[in-house]
Amino acid sequence: MHSFTEENYLKTIYHLSQLNDSPVQTNAIADGMKTRAASVTDMLRKLSDKQLIDYIKYQGVTLTDRGKTTAVSVIRKHRLWEVFLVEKLKFKWDEVHDIAEELEHINSGLLVERLDEFLGFPKRDPHGDPIPDKDGVFEPGQNIHLHEMSRGDKGVIIGVNEYTSAFLKHLERLGLTIGILIEIQEIADYDGSVELLVDGKLINVSREVTQRILVNYK
Amino acid sequence: MHSFTEENYLKTIYHLSQLNDSPVQTNAIADGMKTRAASVTDMLRKLSDKQLIDYIKYQGVTLTDRGKTTAVSVIRKHRLWEVFLVEKLKFKWDEVHDIAEELEHINSGLLVERLDEFLGFPKRDPHGDPIPDKDGVFEPGQNIHLHEMSRGDKGVIIGVNEYTSAFLKHLERLGLTIGILIEIQEIADYDGSVELLVDGKLINVSREVTQRILVNYK
DNA sequence: AAAAATTTTTAGATTTATCTAAATATTCAA
């Protein structure tokens, strides 16, 4: 088995490698793990020895198949536990991320499959992120970020990519929650902020926010 | 917060101190933690510095109030998770101990209280052990071990004090599960084995087994 | 109460994950 720390590195590398196709860089990992580049180098050597990553000094890393499988399994657990916390224990969507960061490392294949079944095999977590099935397969989704849409476009909010309580509460105040229909009214040239029609009301959101919202584009 | 290891030491010391009134000895802890006496001494110094135990060199340890509170909180979480696994996820009673050993260290006060509520504030876990409430109070129980009973005595099995899958499966084969009524028919002088009337049938159990079964004596 | 047996502690290493500071490699820009 892998240590919590190893699992967290793999998860971070996985998420970073989703952002673009090139190998993930040491500093990006250090940022993601809130640690120092030197510590990352130490860990990369270890993960490479265990054949969880392909690592060439100074050239960044990519996950091996084994590494990817492990990362996806941790992500699956994280998202299933988030569904449990919200659906069964009545947590708010902005309260579950940190607890799921701990629960995702519990080690029992049977537990995950039973939990999945108990929850009715959910396809998405409370933030709209897809939950890989037990073979690690994600439901395909053709989603785009809100800031990539144009005036007049419509779509349904399907996810976010920041999980801080502050951000999620902000969205809730604006009425921007998973499943809600939005329509782009206006995009401001000078700061990229966007005027949206949501639930019959006009609201204004900053570019920072539009970059963190995923929309299922119709 | 305390590390997983510290919490496990506190839990072990708590359980050992339940067995008799004298301070818990280094070797007993080493046995319980499956480690060496020297490692225990190292940790005792650390727990003592943190004022979780009262420790006098060569004289053994007792938990301070702070230490006891922590230990009971871990035990509460362990037992609640066991109820969850059996009641909600359909695990057998012999499958849940190891998973609960991991889940008991998840750190969120709110999570425990929500879980307790979700489960309907259970009073006992699947092995019959009492679950302390959120203030650490156990429901009082006047239970005795099966080996302390006499011929003709009757009672209901209320718990066990070994949680290995092998032991629990053995009990199940014998029909000895929580809640079942038993009556002592005969106690063998030469090996302490006991003949029991269970569910209309006569069965024989070794002294090793009788020492690990708790009975609510009528 | 001295010797023997047992228990516990100390001394000194080891492993894992981390760090700072310095050295080295790579990339960017003039």
Add this chain to the structure above:
DNA sequence: TTGAATATTTAGATAAATCTAAAAATTTTT
């Protein structure tokens, strides 16, 4: 294409939890 800036790695330490072997304290036995 060379120097500057940036990114990464190495060297050497530190803290947590563990270990073995030896020393010291305590308890038991004679």
